[in-house]
Amino acid sequence: MTTTWRDVARKDFADAVRSKMVWGVVGVFVSFMGLLLLVAGAAFPSDVEVEAEMGLAFVAELAQLFVPLVALIAAYMSVVGERRSGSIRVLLSYPFTRFDVVAGKLVGRAVVIGSALLVGLVVTLGLAVVVYGVPEAGATLGLFASVLLFGLAFTGLGVGISAASATRGKAMAAVIGIYLLFLMFWEPIAAGVYYVLNGTRPGIQVEAWYFLLKRLSPIEAFRALADSIFEISIGSPVLLPVEDTAGATPEQLELANRVAGELPFYLSEWVLVVVLLAWGVVPAALGYLRFRDADLG
Amino acid sequence: MAIIETTGLTKRFGESVLAVDDLDLTVEEGEVFGFLGSNGAGKSTTINMLLDFVRPTDGHAEVLGYDVHRDSEAVRERTGVLPEGFGLYERLTGRRHLEFAVDWKDADDDPDALLDRVGLDPDDADRPVADYSKGMQQRLGLGMALVGDPDLLILDEPSSGLDPHGIRQMRELVREEADRGTTVFFSSHILGQVEAVCDRHRRRPAGSRRRKVAVEVARRRTADRRRVRRRGRRVGLPGGRPAPGLL
Numbered sequence: 001m002t003t004t005w006r007d008v009a010r011k012d013f014a015d016a017v018r019s020k021m022v023w024g025v026v027g028v029f030v031s032f033m034g035l036l037l038l039v040a041g042a043a044f045p046s047d048v049e050v051e052a053e054m055g056l057a058f059v060a061e062l063a064q065l066f067v068p069l070v071a072l073i074a075a076y077m078s079v080v081g082e083r084r085s086g087s088i089r090v091l092l093s094y095p096f097t098r099f100d101v102v103a104g105k106l107v108g109r110a111v112v113i114g115s116a117l118l119v120g121l122v123v124t125l126g127l128a129v130v131v132y133g134v135p136e137a138g139a140t141l142g143l144f145a146s147v148l149l150f151g152l153a154f155t156g157l158g159v160g161i162s163a164a165s166a167t168r169g170k171a172m173a174a175v176i177g178i179y180l181l182f183l184m185f186w187e188p189i190a191a192g193v194y195y196v197l198n199g200t201r202p203g204i205q206v207e208a209w210y211f212l213l214k215r216l217s218p219i220e221a222f223r224a225l226a227d228s229i230f231e232i233s234i235g236s237p238v239l240l241p242v243e244d245t246a247g248a249t250p251e252q253l254e255l256a257n258r259v260a261g262e263l264p265f266y267l268s269e270w271v272l273v274v275v276l277l278a279w280g281v282v283p284a285a286l287g288y289l290r291f292r293d294a295d296l297g
Numbered sequence: 298m299a300i301i302e303t304t305g306l307t308k309r310f311g312e313s314v315l316a317v318d319d320l321d322l323t324v325e326e327g328e329v330f331g332f333l334g335s336n337g338a339g340k341s342t343t344i345n346m347l348l349d350f351v352r353p354t355d356g357h358a359e360v361l362g363y364d365v366h367r368d369s370e371a372v373r374e375r376t377g378v379l380p381e382g383f384g385l386y387e388r389l390t391g392r393r394h395l396e397f398a399v400d401w402k403d404a405d406d407d408p409d410a411l412l413d414r415v416g417l418d419p420d421d422a423d424r425p426v427a428d429y430s431k432g433m434q435q436r437l438g439l440g441m442a443l444v445g446d447p448d449l450l451i452l453d454e455p456s457s458g459l460d461p462h463g464i465r466q467m468r469e470l471v472r473e474e475a476d477r478g479t480t481v482f483f484s485s486h487i488l489g490q491v492e493a494v495c496d497r498h499r500r501r502p503a504g505s506r507r508r509k510v511a512v513e514v515a516r517r518r519t520a521d522r523r524r525v526r527r528r529g530r531r532v533g534l535p536g537g538r539p540a541p542g543l544l
Binding site for chain 2: 003007011014015018019082084085086087089090092093094095096097293295296297
């Protein structure tokens, strides 16, 4: 027995890396970033000293929108696409287990998406350097690592959904739902839970668990990670006034000032990394369980 | 030794569709076994159960002495498969497909020799499969099934998409494989094609009257096609009337 998930991953990488769709989305992301960076650079008066890290924070802000898109688009067809085309029956006529298929797909797509994101990051970093100057290495590496981790989280979601779906339509509906859930609805849901339990909307001073609940979303987790890397608050791409924080100063809105006393361990940065890793693995594992028992007729 | 053995194999999809009903089937080592039935008779579902793509509702199946579900990998290590209505990886070349197949079977076949055997032009082999006609894909699929000199070949509607010349080549390939001792199990809805490959065959509707899985058994080494035809006619469905879609 020598065939394993590695063989599936190798095949999947060779196949998916040739997908024009993935590179198209990365191209759009890079062009969009380039445009924004140039516009933003021109918007500052020439006598204002702009820190180079600002450029990276911009990249991180837009990454919240684009990384999930790139990953979900590249991953949602990974398993169900082979089921619909019938190639899954060719693949599974060789001595692979269904675990090999899902694990191989997860790894293969993660490498494809990681490569695409790396290319996108390097190009945007180049643009940012032109406009803002050279940022410090620590922040640059932090951005790269957090974007890749973020990409992995949505790769896991996409592969998991793909493995659990019997038709392309269902997989597509599910990934669109997931994207909107984390982009728009997670914060209202967290605030809603807070309201139900406390009878008030989350204000400036909030119980610590509320932040943990928020940060269970991969987009929130990535944003919190980016915040701590750049030591500034990068904005949410979708601003919904669900928290009762109107008129608060940015300083009041810093995490340390919103939670009474010491920050609990579960609001440490490593928890954000764990959350993103968990999104990369758990949905794929659940999708595998569905796929394992599915008829592939 | 029985290479394929099913007992009471049954598959329902949902409440209403009974795809395979109580199928008892035995294929002996070295046989070329034609599995004949009209469209929708459950041939592909049966094959899919042998390969663990689909799980039976009831009954049991063994291939090469292994339980088809529990030891599915062992079955597939020694079996070459041409699935029905299969897809390939459109962005990859034909040659790449064969290289992967060689890799996955832990074999050392030469992709060029395989291309030659299934009648694919080496120039075509370097084009992505998206450019292939149905017949070329069928040839490539057959080449992938032959990798690793399997003990059992399972071919689901192998002639679909092939022109008469391709069908003739397919028939020769099946004979070559059979002469090397490979057991061949193939399905078709066209009696003539079963006859063309099998030397002797027997058809029986398995299971209930509601669903007919017509089965062709063909044993090699008797090469009289005329006799085949006679027998084929004689063992039509009850009432002496050929099954719909067979002829």
